[in-house]
Amino acid sequence: MTIIVHRIRLLDGVAPDRFETWVRDVDYATCPELPSVRSFSVQRVIGPAVDGQAGAEPLAYVEIIDVSSLADFEIDMQSPPFRKLVSDFDQMAEVVSETVGNRIGDGYRA
Template sequence: MSVIIDKIKLKMGVSPNDFELWVKEVDYAACQSLHSVRRFVVSKALDVDYDYVEVIDVTSLADFEAEMQTEIFQSLVHRFSQLAEVVETIRSETLLPGYQW
């Protein structure tokens, strides 16, 4: 399993409330139709120079990159780019089995 971690900074003038509402009502819902996404969560970052971090567990980086070309994904990118920007992306491979409570 692959994991993508994005550090996100809001654009000037965008309120945290507006961004969080979009994530909860649009982004999370749309990701359910992306077959490569196994888990997706956005968290508010604390004590750092960016505002949020998103963690995306995907079946594979290749599968996810293919879905990035779809109309639904591009519509998410369009709206996201009006609200925020990714300041750093980390791509990783999970060391299985891991732990989950």
């Protein structure tokens, strides 16, 4: 399986609560309509401490998308549900970096 990791930054003026509510109520709810998506989660992160000051970087998010393959995900990216997600997302946030890789083994989940 392929893993896609996006680091996300909110656009100026977008409240974290607005984005997080959309993630819970819309983004997660749309995943079953995207057959290539095996799992998906968004994490709120605070950047590393700078000069010992925790939270010196602005609030950011990381999303982890586990897909059956990049080719399958590219097909899903053309679907109306995915295009709607992109339209909504683009009004609130931007992807500032993307990393793609493969999971080693099954991993661990309690």
